[in-house]
Amino acid sequence: MTATTNLFLYGTLRDPELLGIVAGSSPSGRQATLADHAVFWAKGEAFPIIASQPGSHTEGILIEADPTQKAGLDYYELDFGYMLVDATFSVGAEQIDGQLYVPKPKKWEIGELWSLSEWQAQHGALAREAAVEYMRLQPWLSAADAGRVFSQIRSRAFSRIRARKSPSPQVPGTTYAAADVLISKTSQPYTDYFAVREDWLQFPRYDGSLSRAVKRASFLGGDAVTVLPFDPKTEKVLAIQQFRHGALVRGDTNPWCLEPPAGRIDPGETAEEAALRELSEEAGLLANSLLKIAEYYPTSGAFSEHLTSFIARCDLDGRDAFVGGVKGEAEDILSHVMPLADLLEMCRTGQANTGPLIMSALWLEANRHTLGTE
Structure with a gap:
């Protein structure tokens, strides 16, 4: 017994x-x-x-x-x-x-x-969702190592809760849902600020059959925001520049990227609250108002991160060359204030080469004439 x-x-x-x-x-x-x-x-x-x-x-x-x-x-x-x-x-x-x-x-x-x-x-709800990932780590990580990254586990749990509360709209003509995917085995061989999840699964095909069993892996991250500051009085924008490890490990010899201010949505925050916080932390700015551009997956085939992008109406006088960031997170972030026309040209030449910045600049170009009066 x-x-x-x-x-x-x-x-x-x-x-x-x-x-x-x-x-x-x-x-x-x-x-x-x-x-x-x-x-x-x-x-x-x-x-x-x-x-x-x-x-x-x-x-x-x-x-x-x-x-x-x-x-x-x-x-x-x-x-x-x-x-x-x-x-x-x-x-x-x-x-x-x-x-x-x-x-x-x-x-x-x-x-x-x-x-x-x-x-x-x-x-x-958050405790239960975080426990699902935390307990999945038991075969691979000591409790001490798993506890060290528990704040990141909670962030990813909050992302999953947000996804369930606001699922992606169905594309006309399709009826498949996550429940139609058959998962036979799940593992998580890497867990830190990001995590890697591996699944053996079968998914429904458009001919009505199930796929063969396949192995798929994705980066797990929390939901995040981007926010491009715009001064409607001067038609100037603010982009930030910082060292990016992803560009470095790709082999890019210039891994300091131009981006909009951005960051994760903390558990319990709304996307709007996160955008205002990141704007203050990274660029030292207060927004007069926020306009939502879109909610989207930047790389849905490999990364769970879901972005909400905003334009922030701001006064950008004297903000060029401001250095911001959270010291405890080893951030070193330089602000660049420029005419919107210059940013659009940088998108054309490739000097601006991050997706949220390009998308936000193009959206702003199409809508800027309404932003000064709304």
Whole structure:
């Protein structure tokens, strides 16, 4: 008979869907209480911590985790500042010994009393989606290495949530959907700021048959924005220039690229909020207004990144040669202010050779006469 471990779950793992993702299956469990403890929000964070509080009782579930389930739960908890401790729990009139995950001493400050339903409403969807990718890494990465890139995992999870909420419109005459793709195996051999996902799959063909089993790989990234600043008074624009590793590894001898200000949409942000933040961080600008150009995949065959591009009405006086960027991210970004006509000529000659900048410049050329009065 396989040995099991009694584990008391008092926080986010009381969410049945999250528990199933982390444990790999749903362990059997019973309602239980822990005396003289209470559960609080970790101050400024989106998760709970348990702390001693004489006279209080913490409600939870006591599960019997088999070794595989226990390994998954340890992988999810122990390298995020938690540790396992022994305790005795009440299950009805019975006292049962077991363990629970508690925060390491002085790891976080205590906030308000925590609520499972409040957490589920505010943070549950993102936590579950992030856990899917995080637990996929268990065969390849240590928990410490996976935890190091957890912010990137959350960014990609937020991208998937956004995709489900706003799927691409169907092209007339086609009816296929993601559910029609049969995936037999998924792996993620590389995970960091970006990740690489490999799938063995079959997809529906236009003749109604299924393709043979094929291997496909894509870069995984978060959703992002681009924003081209435009001054309607002077008909000038601002483009930024910075070192780009992608151009370097392609072999380009000039890997300093012209682009619009751009960056990822952080979890919980709207595309508009991200555009305004990136405009400030990279170019030191405040926008008078934003106009959305389009939402699109720049390289759908190889990269999951989905862009939303904007034009920002701005005052560009004195902004040429401004150097911006977030110091903690090792950014070094030079601003160039120029007439729109000059940017269009740079697109023609290839001096401007990044897709979002070319697309934004062409859109602006077609629509600029309306931007000063809207």
